[in-house]
Amino acid sequence: MSQTTYSPSELLKMQKDAERRVREMQKRAEQRLSHPQSSDGAPSSPPSPPPAFASPSDPVSSLLSSFSDDRALILLLLLVLYKEKADLPLLLSLLYLLL
Numbered sequence: 001m002s003q004t005t006y007s008p009s010e011l012l013k014m015q016k017d018a019e020r021r022v023r024e025m026q027k028r029a030e031q032r033l034s035h036p037q038s039s040d041g042a043p044s045s046p047p048s049p050p051p052a053f054a055s056p057s058d059p060v061s062s063l064l065s066s067f068s069d070d071r072a073l074i075l076l077l078l079l080v081l082y083k084e085k086a087d088l089p090l091l092l093s094l095l096y097l098l099l
Contacts, residue, residue, distance in 0.1 A: 074098055 006014070078094045 071098060 074094055074097050078091060078098075081094070082091060
């Protein structure tokens with residue numbers, strides 16, 4: 001894989017362009033917050049939250065919701081590797097990551 005090197009002037013130009021785009025996005029966000037209107041001219045209602053992945057009574061989802069996404073992924077990986085009879089040092093290192 002080849003590395004692309006940029007000259008200082010190219011880096012400066014890219015940085016200025018990125019700063020300009022950030023300012024434009026901030027300006028658009030401020031306009032939307034100060035004038036919340038939908039495409040038909042009526043004031044827009046706040047977006048509804050996405051539906052839950054599983055019902056609240058589901059014990060697995062309630063257990064996994066107590067973990068962060070990363071921790072839940074490590075826990076599931078740990079369980080799969082345990083079922084596959086993985087090396088003990090690998091399982092212990094994953095347990096260490098859960099601490």
